[in-house]
């Protein structure tokens with residue numbers, strides 16, 4: 001992981017001074033509860049030990065100057081009259097805009113930013129940038145940190161400034177996760193519970209190394225289909241429909257795609273609740289079964305997997321040390337997540353890498369993730 005001295009040193013080189021704060025915000029992996037967040041449903045992600053970091057000090061002239069260490073690019077913007085542009089700086093700019101819209105009086109700062117969250121892999125690198133930026137503003141402007149509000153405003157930045165129609169899961173995971181725990185969340189109320197991960201289990205992230213464009217349009221199409229499902233049941237969101245009610249009425253739905261999208265969301269919400277039960281009972285086998293069922297539902301009903309995700313999940317599920325595996329994040333490429341017996345994780349990583357190479361001809365990056373703290377000042 002990143003050594004904060006390296007970041008401090010980079011700040012000194014770039015700005016010829018010492019930073020006053022170092023802040024970080026993690027990426028996330030979602031354990032279970034996929035595409036449920038924008039249906040007012042339940043999710044169970046965790047912050048990971050790959051974060052976005054910013055070293056910063058305040059400025060008195062109302063400017064924000066960010067140097068991206070990874071891209072070797074600088075962005076300077078004025079808090080009074082932030083203007084839209086293109087590229088990586090739209091995330092921090094969008095957060096500044098959303099904070100001001102919410103009435104925060106902001107002070108400028110200069111900072112060096114670097115990220116360890118792979119981009120476009122489905123591990124929420126953009127939420128990590130947003131929450132690290134919000135943390136930086138909280139330090140520079142001296143306001144109190146309110147994780148839920150900061151998650152909401154970061155989501156607003158992403159929805160309205162960047163123009164991506166995401167739900168609230170990624171920002172909440174980056175803002176409010178707790179070390180050693182998964183984050184259970186009701187996306188309607190934003191009530192959260194920190195659930196300890198079962199003993200002896202490792203969370204492995206399996207990056208297929210496939211990335212897909214056009215995720216946005218497919219994502220928006222799913223949202224529209226889910227809304228059609230909610231209208232059929234005369235409810236605010238599919239979260240309000242039980243599995244039993246769905247089974248009773250599904251034949252009246254008519255539209256086959258809406259039926260399958262709704263079945264995924266309704267059963268997935270139940271799987272998140274069941275996963276919480278399984279975690280409470282330390283029943284890892286049950287948790288693994290729920291992972292496998294979630295993947296099948298995302299593949300067959302929600303149709304957001306690609307061949308690479310299916311291949312890597314099959315490779316993982318076939319290994320004797322694996323309790324269960326599924327795709328994670330929006331889908332169409334990116335990463336899967338597996339629950340693995342901790343004492344066999346090295347063998348698992350080697351075997352899945354080889355099996356995936358054999359099936360797909362591609363190289364996977366497989367690594368164990370530690371559940372990590374949400375956005376913090378180091």
Ligand code: GLA
Nearest residue numbers: 034035166167168169329330
């Ligand atoms: C993306 C979105 C989230 C969520 C997931 C799917 O990560 O940003 O809000 O909808 O996809 O579960």
